[in-house]
Amino acid sequence: MRASRFFISTLKEAPSDAEIVSHKLMMRAGMIKRLGAGIYTYMPMGLRVIRKVEAIVREEMNRAGAVELLMPVVQPAELWQETGRWNKMGAELMRVKDRHGRDFAIQPTSEEVVTDVARSELRSYKQLPVNFYHIQTKFRDERRPRFGLMRGREFTMKDAYSFDRDVDGLKKSYQAMYDAYVRIFTRFGLEFRAVAADNGAIGGSGSHEFHVVAATGEDALVYCPTSDYAANMEAAEALPVDSTRGAATQALEKTATPGKSKCEAVAELLGLPLARTVKSIVLAVDNEDPAKKEIWLLLLRGDHELNEVKASKIPGLSTYRFANEAEIVEWFGTPPGYLGPIGTKKPVKVVADRTVANMADFVCGANEADFHYTGANWGRDLPEPLVADIRNVVEGDASPDGKGVLAIQRGIEVGHVFQLGTTYSEAMKATYLDEAGKPQPLVMGCYGIGVTRILGAAIEQNFDDRGIIWPTSIAPFEVVLCPMGYDRSEAVKTEIDKLYAQLSEAGVDVVLDDRGERPGAMFADWELIGVPHRIVVGDRGLKDGNIEYQGRRDTEATQVPLAEALAFIQGKLAA
Structure with missing residues (x-):
């Protein structure tokens, strides 16, 4: 290629709306041009990078035995209604009507369409396993698109879908895709980490995220440097800091803490470590009958933070919301800041984090303004709670595999593999006939790579004060x-x-x-x-x-x- 016959349009300064390094550098290097909020034209220089990313993805997907097809961007609403995601997806799903008034979705992903293909084409166990993939435009109507290609509305994604006879087959397909992803990201020339993850809205029984390691990454990656344990923050298991509960050594006392509504301020006033305090988080679960509304009290050590995804996994809390102040006053008798599990005004369901469940002589709110209890102990001063892992891990926590302590680094999610199981095949009646001629639901896996997001992630990992530093394999x-x-x-x-x-x-x-x-x-x-x-x-x-x-x-x-x-x-x- 001769530069005089190509299109090069570099800028000395990034546009004012460019926020992060990758966005600024891609705009300055003439790789993308903004058309609208979260929507970009891929200019010739940027498109060359995209095509190289796609080529590596295709080669490794084909090597892994996947078969390429191409599914449409516009999808009938009826398919999404079969799985219930037409309503479940919320405003992120772009809905449109054609001239006849029929509803369609601008696809953010293609589980419904590929399952429709499978139920009409895969009739016998002899046709399995099979893995279909495509590289296609996606659209998600982000509330606040930002960061260039990192969180845009229109983007390119490779999504693949495996179909197997049973769970054992799924596990083999899943491992094949996991291995293919390792090869893909290795060939990209990027430092990456695969971590156990929560399935989120996709559903299923297990998943891993692939993250490009970058100090500017939005996601916290938890790993053990001395073992293979790795998970994202949402899925990382937090063991109790103390493996057993100590004996009570203090009497329960109601102690004045005027104006001290935060654990940090209470600990400082009492001359105690913050780790001796317990903080209260109040959740509400609504019911069709307002009189049956449930209020839950979640307890965390004063220096720990709630993991909202873990909280949603507790039976009964899948649809929780944070309680408002009026509800807190109604159930606890005091505004936020002095809440605790002892002497609530109305009954609440108490959940203690594993660490809190093993604490003795702790400090908690007294449900009265300007007062806290000191010397609180389970069993003696309040009933034993429901115990669950509901906190974010912190550096230095014991690794769940028992092989060291945990460290945390930042990452940018660029790939995700899911074991879907029969979530979609059962909803859409996608079955095959087994050896006995009986219909069985297809067992599915789902595997995505954010093709255009790779560009932003690669730059966030590889740049200096002069500009981008592309790995050779994906350089323009x-x-x-x-x-x-x-x-x-x-x-x-x-x-x-x-x-x-x-x-x-x-x-x-x-x-x-x-x-x-x-x-x-x-x-x-x-x-x-x-x-x-x-x-x-x-x-x-x-x-x-x-x-x-x-x-x-x-x-x-x-x-x-x-x-x-x-x-x-x-x-x-x-x-």
Whole structure:
């Protein structure tokens, strides 16, 4: 590719609405152009990266035995109504009507459509297993689209769906996809981590997320450096800090804590560690009959935080909301800040985190303004609670596998694999006939990769103050040739054209910058764009028979004999 025949549109400054590094750099490098909120045109430079990501995904999906098809972006509402997701998805699902008034969805994912394909095409156990995938445009009507391609409304995703006879078959298909994802992200050249995850709205029995590790990531990844344990924060198991409960050594006392409504302030006033305090979180569960509304009190150690996903897993709390102040006063007799499990005004359901359940002589609210109880103990001062893991883990917690302690790093989710089971096949009556001729529900798996999100995640992991640093495998170009005086020096033109032809014939994705730009502007463009390998050819170097090589991460250039340039570059690309 010659730069004069391509489209390069770099900017010195990012638009004011660009918030994070990847968004700013993609806009500055001319890779995307904003059309509307969360909607972008992929410009030629950015599209080259997308196509390379897609190529790697396709190769590994095909290698894993998946079969490509292409499902429509616009899907009939009837399919979504069969599974109940037409209403369950909420406002994120873009709904439209055609000229006849019929309802359609702009697909955010394709479980319903692929299950419809399966129920009409997969009739016998002899056709199983099978895995269909496609790479297709998706649309999710984000309430607040932001961060460029990281949280846009329109995006490209690879989604695959496996169909098996039984759970054992699903596990094999799931493992095949898990292994394929490891190969995909390894080939991308990114540092990544696969973590156990919550299934969320997709449903099913088990899942893993694939995260690109980046300090700017939205998600907290929990892992044990001395074992294989890894999970996202939502799914990471929090063991009790103390394995057993100590004996009570203090009497229960109602202690004045005027104006101290936070655990931190109470601990400071009483001269106690924050870890001796217990904080109260009040949840409400509504019922069709308002008189049967349920109020729940969740108890956490003062320095711990509630994990809302874990809370929703407690039987009876799947539809919880946080209680309002009027409800709190009605059930506890006091405004928030002094709440506790002892002496509530009306009965509440108490759930203690595992750590709180093993605490003795703790401090909690007295359900009276300006007062807390000290020396509170389970069994003696209040009934034994329902015990559940409801907190976020913290660094230094014991690993659930017993092989060390937990650490936390930030990550950007770019892939997710699910064991769906029969969630969709049962709802849509997708069955096959077994050996006995009896219908059985298809057992499904679901596997997604955010193709366009990969671009943002890769940049968040790989950049400096000059611009993007692409891994070679997904860079828009592998090598850029920068001539010094291409239109002024016949020697430079001759040698760089020859090198360009050699590299092209060798299958190297090379771009020759023949635009006639000044060296400073030319170098700045390609450093911003992030091409990983740069060759400079100039009269000065040619007099000594050399060209100049500099990798995008290198601080200095290297002189390379002109006669060895092709082999040198091939060696760098193979490294």
